[in-house]
Amino acid sequence: KQEVTQIPAALSVPEGENLVLNCSFTDSAIYNLQWFRQDPGKGLTSLLLIQSSQREQTSGRLNASLDKSSGRSTLYIAASQPGDSATYLCAVIGYGGSQGNLIFGKGTKLSVKP
Amino acid sequence: AAGVIQSPRHLIKEKRETATLKCYPISRHDTVYWYQQGPGQDPQFLISFYEKMQSDKGSIPDRFSAQQFSDYHSELNMSSLELGDSALYFCASSFGESAGSPLHFGNGTRLTVT
Numbered sequence: 350k351q352e353v354t355q356i357p358a359a360l361s362v363p364e365g366e367n368l369v370l371n372c373s374f375t376d377s378a379i380y381n382l383q384w385f386r387q388d389p390g391k392g393l394t395s396l397l398l399i400q401s402s403q404r405e406q407t408s409g410r411l412n413a414s415l416d417k418s419s420g421r422s423t424l425y426i427a428a429s430q431p432g433d434s435a436t437y438l439c440a441v442i443g444y445g446g447s448q449g450n451l452i453f454g455k456g457t458k459l460s461v462k463p
Numbered sequence: 464a465a466g467v468i469q470s471p472r473h474l475i476k477e478k479r480e481t482a483t484l485k486c487y488p489i490s491r492h493d494t495v496y497w498y499q500q501g502p503g504q505d506p507q508f509l510i511s512f513y514e515k516m517q518s519d520k521g522s523i524p525d526r527f528s529a530q531q532f533s534d535y536h537s538e539l540n541m542s543s544l545e546l547g548d549s550a551l552y553f554c555a556s557s558f559g560e561s562a563g564s565p566l567h568f569g570n571g572t573r574l575t576v577t
Binding site: 383390391398451455456 | 467504505506521551555566569
């Protein structure tokens with residue numbers, strides 16, 4: 350059974366720092382991996398989607414990498430801002446699962462202090 | 464562009480009552496997914512629909528049912544509500560059900576069962 354783990358559970362950094370969030374999954378047979386952002390009491394915003402054949406995706410200050418063989422993904426946030434404060438979730442879809450059958454990690458709660 | 468719309472935003476029900484949650488996907492999206500997120504938990508997949516047919520099923524209790532209508536909106540019907548059903552219920556939509564396009568989530572309906 351696929352399990353997704355995110356470390357750390359919480360992270361507090363001063364504004365301007367570069368930071369890395371980690372995600373690991375136990376079954377490397379994934380179809381793709383997505384990173385989401387969730388603000389308190391709000392829905393999930395898709396940040397980056399990496400197909401299993403890809404190694405990384407970039408969007409603005411965000412860069413996500415995927416190492417399927419080791420079951421790891423990282424989300425790199427450059428020059429962090431207070432507006433980046435949120436919970437970041439990674440989720441995977443395994444082969445045979447539908448697009449919606451995402452398996453989520455429990456998230457990393459990020460706080461960026463001004 | 465309008466995102467995924469969920470209604471109501473908040474709902475308070477008593478035990479053993481019924482509740483209906485509604486989801487309006489992004490225009491031209493033909494696939495909807497329902498997720499349940501308990502307090503402090505990661506989202507759990509409930510059920511999905513593609514072209515008005517159920518496409519996948521997750522951990523949806525037998526007391527719950529859902530359907531997708533001709534205009535692609537979806538409703539989640541919950542009966543015999545229990546205290547443990549209190550959670551944030553998310554709907555997401557995509558174009559097509561195959562993995563590859565990111566899911567777009569609504570802001571959720573917060574259900575409180577008293």
